[in-house]
Amino acid sequence: DASINFALAQSRAMQVVPLHVQVRDAAGRWRTVIPDLGFPAGKNKTVIADLTGKFLSADTRVRIRTNMEIYWDRAFVAATASASPVTVTTLPPVTADLHYRGFSRMDRKGGRYGPQWYDYADVSRAPAWAPIAGAFTRYGDVLPLLDASDDMYIIFGPGDEVALQFDTAVAPPVPPGWTRDFVLYTDAWMKDADLNTAAGGTVEPLPFHGMSRYPYAADETFPGDTAHRRFIETYNTRRVGRGSYNR
Known part of the structure; x- marks a missing residue:
């Protein structure tokens, strides 16, 4: 919403924190590995994050942080998606x-x-x-x-x-x-x-x-x-x- 963004831009107390992904390091501290996950483009959208090489320890917990009002109804991991064959046909x-x-x-x-x-x-x-x-x-x-x-x-x-x-x-x-x-x-x-x-x-x-x-x-x-x-x-x-x- 343009008015909300305009108000936040003038605020000294709060700034927009974009969606970012964090994982645990070897000391158990949360570290940001994806600083900007993007933004859900419309209603009922899926946001995809490539976690390849992102884990900093054996701890595979993941969290997504932001101060924006975004609602999530499901989270899942697809470990073999890249191995699935895909054929693209363009239909004008x-x-x-x-x-x-x-x-x-x-x-x-x-x-x-x-x-x-x-x-x-x-x-x-x-x-x-x-x-x-x-x-x-x-x-x-x-x-x-x-x-x-x-x-x-x-x-x-x-x-x-x-x-x-x-x-x-x-x-x-x-x-x-x-x-x-x-x-x-x-x-x-x-x-x-x-x-x-x-x-x-x-x-x-x-x-x-x-x-x-x-x-x-x-x-x-x-x-x-x-x-x-x-x-x-x-x-x-x-x-x-x-x-x-x-x-």
Whole structure:
């Protein structure tokens, strides 16, 4: 949350302590062996830590420390995961349609203090959040924007949905004894409209892979070559203002 992070940045009494992994040394003291374990990217996510060569003694106890409000419901060790054969098949989307859908009903998974979860079948089309002003991607076919991880991408706001279809028939048969999982790979940026989020109330400035930070300084600009200008003129034509929400 941007407001919480902003408050912590101004506090002399407390600073954010990132997730870090500790093990016992030969004297029984806890030592940090992974200083930054990262951050769970969304709800109900798995965080993986490679413990190869991390133990400092025969004591194999492990602990994870932080002062952030993170809830764990399971911890386990996979000793043979690296030995398991894996075959990766890339399936590009065959259709991609951007449209307004609305907001799925929010619930708490596992009880009152569980993570926020959403019922996709129970949707409200009424606006639920203040609009973010700027030029969004026009509705309709957006498949050409998903060809590569570049700076020509879909810009969608509260209530928008990108519906993708993949042709699994082109994937090779699953060998006997194997299982097949599907992983959706995305390359994206996200910002909310929190009052303490930098440029949170507007679409612009547009992010790009070569930027050193966001918002970037005046000496950095979004690519302005012919291809990127054509991208903006062709796709970023759905204007949304602060006073209204256009569908």
